Amino acid sequence: MSAQMRRLMWPLLVLAGLLAANLAVTPGFFEISVKDGRLYGSLVDILHFGTPLLLISLGMTLVIALRGIDLSVGAVVAVSAALACEMIAAADHPGSPATVAAAVATALGASALLGLWNGFLVAVLRIQPIVATLILMIAGRGVAQLITGGQITTVRSEPYRRIAAGDVAAVPVTLVVAAATVLLMWLLVRRTALGLLIEAIGGNAEAGRLAGIRATGMTVAAYTFCGVCAGLAGVVISANTGSADGNNAGLWIELDAILAVVIGGTLLSGGRFSIAGTVLGAVIVQSLSTTVYTMGVPPESALVFKAVVVFLVCLLQSPRFRAQVAAPFGRGRPPRPAPTGPGLAPSEEDAVRPTATGADEPGRQEVPR
Incomplete structure (x- = not known):
């Protein structure tokens, strides 16, 4: 079994347990049907409603791999949704595909600028990532409310609605967007040297600098990509609800995104990351939310259940915890035997050989000449 598969084994078992629990409560949980030319079912709903979280988690993966963090993605979601909905609502022809395309492009462009701003603060001005992104987390939410005038902006545009409710060959558009983003990111970081450069910078920034890697540009690009992913998530969320709420859109989604990345095996200390692990982590977090509602967990206990x-x-992902649990049952790793053989252990002659300086060393004694 490869190292990556070993890291993903426990999240896969947890996901299987969540799905099994849902199946026990709802016998038809795994059923998938086609209605009006579109796939429907609980599994499809998990992927559909989990698309915004998956998009943000993908961007967060690169940021965390570079030893950073982005707490502003929820605010970027709100700004993106507010811009897109306000442009469509103020247009003379809100149902025009050109209007929707311009609104989406503007929202994504603004999101990229916000991500670029975060990258500038972190990489150029050397501000701590948690502080730099906290600035935009607070200010961005206020900007979103300024754009909407403190009100919930509602749009009635069929082309915009179809971003979330449409389908391509019976597959929801949201799933197509998520799959395309995952594929694009995989091609960029696993089929080019970009992924190795990110891991080199995240693992040891000083060694990467000495090797000639431009960490500044890489960090700025990662935060910009994270901003674009958050902006795209904002478009999907607002298209799904048909409205933009500057106060609540994307609220606390940054915490779920960080959680999904960590569950997927990417360390907060930076370095090695896993795209497949991030996808799996996002599906687990969304499945957990679905399980809370399916099993009828009271709303006041939902957050506690999720935290447990x-x-x-x-705990299951911690090697030290698993070793301590297995030790009483005799399944711990046995002690490694001392090396033996020529060149591996000192001989009796070496034990009494004098040193070059004539001084005694531990394990040796000086003999008369």
């Missing part, structure tokens, strides 16, 4: 499950996942 996440805590168990983190």
